Amino acid sequence: QVQLQESGPGLVKPSQTLSLTCSVSGDSITNTIYYWSWIRQPPGKGLEWIGYIHYTGSTYYNSSLSSRATLSIDTSKNQFSLTLNSVTAADTAVYYCARYCSPHLRGEFDPWGQGILVTVSA
């Protein structure tokens, strides 16, 4: 059974950098048909895709966040990470990591981590 688990600080100060890590178990992060993704959900609002990364290093970002977001992957630890710089209160959200099946195949996000609430506040 594939499981994903987000970790990182739950509170970040405005203008600083948000850093989260997703640990994957039950599947190798080098599985070629999958990408590894971050999605966020502000309180009471809908889902916003942030970006995804392939173990080969290919990355794709939401154009609205591409100037501030960076995804990286550590195959030795079976983890991938998100950094989002220059955060504001608008970045307060539950951040989910998820496995993304190649859009050339099915293109669905499954499974998801449980999510981590990150609050941006002084």
Next chain:
Amino acid sequence: DIQMTQSPSSLSASVGDRVTITCRASQSVGRHLNWYQQKPGKAPKILIYATFTLQSGVPSRFSGSGSGTDFTLDISSLQPEDFATYYCQESHTTSPAFGQGTRVEIK
């Protein structure tokens, strides 16, 4: 980027009712359309991928249809555990987009 628009934004229904949720894409996504269910405080779960293929374990009362720009999610007989928020998501492009969600509430 493709925009995904769901309707209605919310609906009230009773147990046993048939429910239909619509998702419209701003340009054709072929059949690259997925549906998710999210319950309060939980991560979304995949229900249907590639327009009409049910994820393993999803009850057969759920069904999907459509192509191009117009898609529907049907729940044939609403059950108590189906009260949740539903999202569509396109996977036609390298920038997957979600609809804004449809909240299904108890009448």
